Amino acid sequence: MTEKAPFWKTTPLARMTQEQWESLCDGCGQCCLHKIEDADTGAVAVTNVACAYLDAETCRCQDYANRAVNVPDCVTLTSDNLHSLYWMPETCAYRLLAEGKDLAWWHPLVSGDPATVIEAGVSVGGTIVSEEAVENMEDHVTGWINRHKPHLKWRHPPKRDS
Numbered sequence: 001m002t003e004k005a006p007f008w009k010t011t012p013l014a015r016m017t018q019e020q021w022e023s024l025c026d027g028c029g030q031c032c033l034h035k036i037e038d039a040d041t042g043a044v045a046v047t048n049v050a051c052a053y054l055d056a057e058t059c060r061c062q063d064y065a066n067r068a069v070n071v072p073d074c075v076t077l078t079s080d081n082l083h084s085l086y087w088m089p090e091t092c093a094y095r096l097l098a099e100g101k102d103l104a105w106w107h108p109l110v111s112g113d114p115a116t117v118i119e120a121g122v123s124v125g126g127t128i129v130s131e132e133a134v135e136n137m138e139d140h141v142t143g144w145i146n147r148h149k150p151h152l153k154w155r156h157p158p159k160r161d162s
Contacts, residue, residue, distance in 0.1 A: 008109065012078040013097055024097070026107050026117050029059030029124040030089040035145070036137055044087050047140040050128040059117075059125045087145050091122050119151075 005021050016024075032054040036045040053062045053070060061067050067074045075085065075161035077094060088095045093103055103110050117123045134140060 001013075004120040008103060012079075013082070013094065016079075023108070023109060024093040026091075026093055026112060026122070028089070028091065028117050028122045029054055030090055030122075031075075032061070032094065033124060034131060034137060034140075035087050035129065036141070038058065044089075044145040045138075046143050046145060047137055048124070048128050048142050049131050049134050049137060049140045050124065052130050052132050054130075055149070056130070059069070059123050068159050093158060099159055 007016070009019065010066065013021075015134055028049070029050065032050040032051045034047045034051070038045070047053060048090070051061075051071060051074070053067065054060070056138060057064050063070055068076055075081070077085070078086075079098075080145070081094070082094055082098050091104065093109075104122075106116035106122060108114045108117065118125060129140060129152065
C-alpha cells in the first residue's frame, strides 16, 4: 500500500486551498516582528518588538481576520508577493516551499504538535516586547538580514526566452 504524499509536497503554493495555505503558518511569530530598513544600504534590521496584536504566548494574531484594517501596513502573504518579501525568516514554511525545500521536522504539519516550534527554538514567544512599550525601535535590534543583500538569491531567477 502506497502512502499518500502530504499536500505541501504535491500542491503548488498558488493552487493551495485557503485552509492548506493557512496551515503552513507554523505560528513562530517571526514575521510579526518589526523590521527597520536602512535607507542608504537597504539592509534590514530585525527587532524583538512585536506588533501590538501579536499574542506573546501563542504567537498568533489576536485579530487575524481584521489585521489589514487594524494595521494598514501588515503584509498579507500571497503566492504572488512571497518572492519579494526577502525579510521572511529562513525557517518560514512559505519561503521553504517557494525555494523547493521541505518543511522542517518541527513544523506542526510534520510533527503533529504545535509545541515543536517552541522546542526547536524557532518561536519568538517569551522573547518579545510589544510595540506599545517601546520608545526607540533601534534599541531593540537583535540582528540583520544580510546587510549586503545576498538574500536576493532565494528569489526565482527571471524566465528566459529560449
